[in-house]
Amino acid sequence: MLSQRGCSHLVLERNRIAERWRSERWDEMRFQFPNWSVRLPDFPFPHADPDGFATNGQIVDFITAYAAFVAAPIRCGVCVTALRRHDTGSAFVAETTEGMIEADNVPLVDDRRRPERCARRPQCRLLGFCAGPHRPGRGPGGRRHRSQSREQAGQQKANPGQLPPGAVLVVGSGASGAQITEELFRAGRRVYLSVGQHTRLPRRYRGRDLTWWLSAMGLDQTPTEMRGPDRSNPLITGAFGGDTIDFRRFAAEGVTLLGRMQAADHTMVTLAADLSKRLA
Ligand SMILES: Cc1cc2nc3c(=O)[nH]c(=O)nc-3n(C[C@H](O)[C@H](O)[C@H](O)COP(=O)(O)OP(=O)(O)OC[C@H]3O[C@@H](n4cnc5c(N)ncnc54)[C@H](O)[C@@H]3O)c2cc1C
Numbered sequence: 001m002l003s004q005r006g007c008s009h010l011v012l013e014r015n016r017i018a019e020r021w022r023s024e025r026w027d028e029m030r031f032q033f034p035n036w037s038v039r040l041p042d043f044p045f046p047h048a049d050p051d052g053f054a055t056n057g058q059i060v061d062f063i064t065a066y067a068a069f070v071a072a073p074i075r076c077g078v079c080v081t082a083l084r085r086h087d088t089g090s091a092f093v094a095e096t097t098e099g100m101i102e103a104d105n106v107p108l109v110d111d112r113r114r115p116e117r118c119a120r121r122p123q124c125r126l127l128g129f130c131a132g133p134h135r136p137g138r139g140p141g142g143r144r145h146r147s148q149s150r151e152q153a154g155q156q157k158a159n160p161g162q163l164p165p166g167a168v169l170v171v172g173s174g175a176s177g178a179q180i181t182e183e184l185f186r187a188g189r190r191v192y193l194s195v196g197q198h199t200r201l202p203r204r205y206r207g208r209d210l211t212w213w214l215s216a217m218g219l220d221q222t223p224t225e226m227r228g229p230d231r232s233n234p235l236i237t238g239a240f241g242g243d244t245i246d247f248r249r250f251a252a253e254g255v256t257l258l259g260r261m262q263a264a265d266h267t268m269v270t271l272a273a274d275l276s277k278r279l280a
Helices: 019-023 056-069 175-186 210-216 247-253 275-279
Strands: 011-013 074-076 080-085 092-096 099-103 168-171 191-194 256-258 261-266 268-271
Touching: 019 056, 168 175, 175 191, 175 247, 247 256, 256 275
Parallel strands: 011 074, 168 191, 191 256
Antiparallel strands: 080 092, 092 099, 261 268
16 A cells, blocks of 8 residues: 555564464464455455455465565564654654664554553463463563563464373463364363453354354444444454354363463463353
């Protein structure tokens, strides 16, 4: 869009294009929306199955191909370490690992800048497990060590085989937690799932994917702050062909559901007695 409007610009990426999808997620992660709905301007997503869900590798290929298609002026391996207003007050100065860059406007397009994506961790020390994929090189609480190199970052994706043997407590009942629970359970693990606040919806209704209904109702074009009292995103996954996430089914199959995790210290975990409330 910036190129089309003739705005001179520069894109900075601290790692590689689409790094999140390359190395910062679970191996078997799928795009949450069906293939027919995946699109970038003038650049269709190539697929054989409109109702299928793309793998993270396919998303990496798609974004990388799009960057080439629009000839994005992108500099990889450059991290922005600070951003401040220019002394004149009308522009910005970005401090980067490759020096200072001045710009009139600076869009921040890191998904984690969105409030609902910011990590909220309980006040506790975690040992032996983490909320989400186990990532070698991460310290207590799942935080990545700052000294970790990009080469190491490339080995971060996780799968059930990387977890130490034994039962697993998955903390977090978002799309990732649900998918990880199901995958671990299918891999023969004893799995406990700590369930927090969430919005469950059927994946399909009257033969249409939820994405179709959200789009037909215009909700995908409605800013979050205008969506009514419940602004949480529905709990959906593209894993396993786009299953409806149903925690009661998980329990019927053998996953042990637990209330919300309140605290953890070494080997002791404290859970709220609020599972029925969360499920209701
Ligand atoms: C834990 C987790 C699990 C998820 N699982 C799924 C899933 O299973 N399926 C699904 O469809 N979606 C999933 N998502 C959502 C998906 O990852 C995001 O919707 C998508 O990545 C958003 O893309 P984006 O381009 O807006 O931001 P991002 O993908 O976050 O891209 C931002 C980029 O900015 C770079 N960057 C950040 N800070 C700096 C800096 N200071 N200097 C330079 N570069 C910087 C990062 O390296 C990154 O490449 C998940 C999200 C999270 C947090």
